Amino acid sequence: MKDSLVARIVLSLLITIIISEVLITSVHSVDYDDDTNLDFAWEAATGPVDHYNVYASIDNNEYVLVGTTTTTSYTLTGEDNHKYRIKVQAVDAMGNVGPMSEESDTVICRLNPWDVNKDGVVNETDLALVLQHFGQAVTESIEPNPDVNGNGIVNIIDLIIVEQKY
Ligand SMILES: [Ca+2]
Ligand SMILES: [Ca+2]
Numbered sequence: 001m002k003d004s005l006v007a008r009i010v011l012s013l014l015i016t017i018i019i020s021e022v023l024i025t026s027v028h029s030v031d032y033d034d035d036t037n038l039d040f041a042w043e044a045a046t047g048p049v050d051h052y053n054v055y056a057s058i059d060n061n062e063y064v065l066v067g068t069t070t071t072t073s074y075t076l077t078g079e080d081n082h083k084y085r086i087k088v089q090a091v092d093a094m095g096n097v098g099p100m101s102e103e104s105d106t107v108i109c110r111l112n113p114w115d116v117n118k119d120g121v122v123n124e125t126d127l128a129l130v131l132q133h134f135g136q137a138v139t140e141s142i143e144p145n146p147d148v149n150g151n152g153i154v155n156i157i158d159l160i161i162v163e164q165k166y
């Protein structure tokens with residue numbers, strides 16, 4: 001009985017003092033990225049952190065360990081039209097692992113989002129797709145996606161972006 005009490009006290013010390021939970025802060029103001037470098041950042045855990053384990057979920061699949069870092073940021077390499085989220089865990093030099101963080105915001109990798117129908121050219125077809133959905137909310141990752149700037153609504157801004165890339 002005594003032994004297990006000691007073990008429990010040591011364990012709770014590990015959790016509360018050595019490593020705190022990591023608070024994720026996404027560096028994206030919008031939830032899509034138009035290149036393949038998807039940058040994630042988080043606040044440093046308190047305690048003697050040696051490194052962080054970074055887990056990623058692609059398209060809502062289960063989280064997989066993708067790498068470790070000694071800094072408080074990580075860059076995932078995205079692929080076009082896939083969704084990415086991460087979770088992070090702090091680890092100390094003894095290998096004690098802190099609690100898993102909350103999920104980050106979802107970042108959608110969308111290369112050339114102004115080419116709405118993804119045929120390699122920006123032309124009247126893309127403009128027409130934006131106009132067809134003008135004023136509509138876009139909450140899901142749909143294809144083709146007329147919400148060019150990824151802010152959840154199809155409006156004049158999306159039209160302007162397509163016209164600029166025409
Ligand atoms: Ca980027
Ligand atoms: Ca097009």
Ligand SMILES: [Ca+2]
Binds near residue numbers: 151152155
């Ligand atoms: Ca929009």
